[in-house]
Amino acid sequence: MKTTHSIAAAGLIALAATAAGQETIPWKRHTIDAADKTAGKLGADGVRLSDVNGDGLPDVVTGWENGDAIRVCLNPGPEKARDPWPGVSVGRVPDAEDAVFADLDGDGAMDVVSCTEGKTRTVFFHWAPREKERYLDAAAWTTEAVPALAKQGLWMYCLPCDVNRDGRIDLVLGSKGAGATVGWLESPADPRVPADWKYHVLHEAGWIMSIRAADLDGDGDEDVVFSDRKGEGTGVWWLERTGEVGSHFAKPARLGLAGEEVMFLDIADLDSDGRLDIVAAVRERGVATLIQPETPAPDGEWKREFTFAWEDGKGERFGTAKAVRVGDLDGGPGLEIAVTCENAKGGLSGVFYGPVYGVLFSRLTNVDISGPEGHKYDRIELLDLDADGDLDLMTCEERDNLGVFWYENPAK
Secondary structure, eight states: OOOHHHHHHHHHHHHHHHHHHHTTOOOEEEEEEOOBGGGTBOSEEEEEEEOSSSSSSOEEEEEETTSOEEEEEOOOOTTTTTSOOOEEEEEEOSSEEEEEEEOTTSSSSOEEEEEEOTTTOOEEEEEOOSSGGGTTOGGGOEEEEOGGGTTSOEEEEEEEEOSSSSSSOEEEEEEESTTOEEEEEEOOSSTTOGGGOEEEEEEEOSBEEEEEEEOTTSSSSOEEEEEEOSSTTOEEEEEOBOOSTTOOBOOOEEEEOTTSOEEEEEEEOSSSSSSOEEEEEETTTEEEEEEOOSSOTTTSOOEEEEESOOBTTBOSSBOEEEEEEEEOOSSSSSOEEEEEEEOOOTTOBSEEEEETTGGGSHHHHOEESSTTOOSOBOOOEEEOSSOSSSOEEEEEESSSOOEEEEEEOTTO
16 A cells, blocks of 8 residues: 555646646636526525435535525536536525525425525525426425524524434534524424424534534544634534434534634545545635544644645635635546635636645646636535546636536546
8 A cells, every 4th residue: 555655746746747738728617507697696605416306416506695596406417517507596585605405304305405694694495396397497496484593693504414313304504703603403393394493502603614524533423524714713623423312412622723714624534544634725824634643633633734835815826715625636646635716816716726735846736727717716516527537626606707617627
């Protein structure tokens, strides 16, 4: 087995060769869902995936923050993936900050949950039609606010999961601003009654960006990992799942990056030691990694490193770090980190990738994906949309209204 350092070195050499030929050639962009002011599609803010129609292909949901559309787009398959995808507005609510798929009532139809900030400050359920043939029929969808959360916070992110192991989908939620929290919304006996859903606070927060599920300590159940970018609790936090009856999470433990403005994060085994590590975008610092010790937190100390380190608040060719995703983007040994940015103005790129240990040769090895188009990008999904054997990159852009789209990886 190759050592971590030999894998990293080989990856750097391969990526350097790739970068030399691709540094100024952006990947081809294919629009999934275009901006349309009359349809409420302005300021696409996030991409979340699920196979909603059982065809084995990942579909996407997005909230358009500067309009009011909550949009689902169905993946048409590799041959048609480069064309606009069939879509439907499942609801119209302003100030959407997040939208995610979840079968809230267990009827087999994938519903949507949207989180809103601004003046709306509410979480909404968008109930899907049970007839599969009507999934793209906007008139077949209904939208209801959750009373327990209505006007109660600036809701930023939602993670569907069965917190109390009762077989029903609950929601882990995070907010920002005064009174912000991380908590979970408990599904009642009849999930179709929004008034019966109850919110339980787990942790006081400043500005929650990511909430992810992962078996961080390898004990067989999924924990919750979240990032907080503002206030006294900045950093990356771990909510460990417990096996105790009536207890769902241990006391929150901060794994690292205290004092940093942590944006979106990803979870992957970066050093091939069999333990999950964390990669996080840090807004004006670059990209940070937290390497898990042999003893998981809070007993062990996670090693903190910065890669693609920014100077003067921005990268040499890129905006400020917003989101990250780990995957094999070049087909060579080792893993790469894809990065999207905010503040990609004045000819700066907003999407690129580089090796996990890219701080060594960042000027040479960071590969531009987007070119200068776009200004404020968001979450990343890595998936092979054209079925050619390499990972493409899906994201969205909010400020210049590029909409929801994917970049075609030229590796194959």
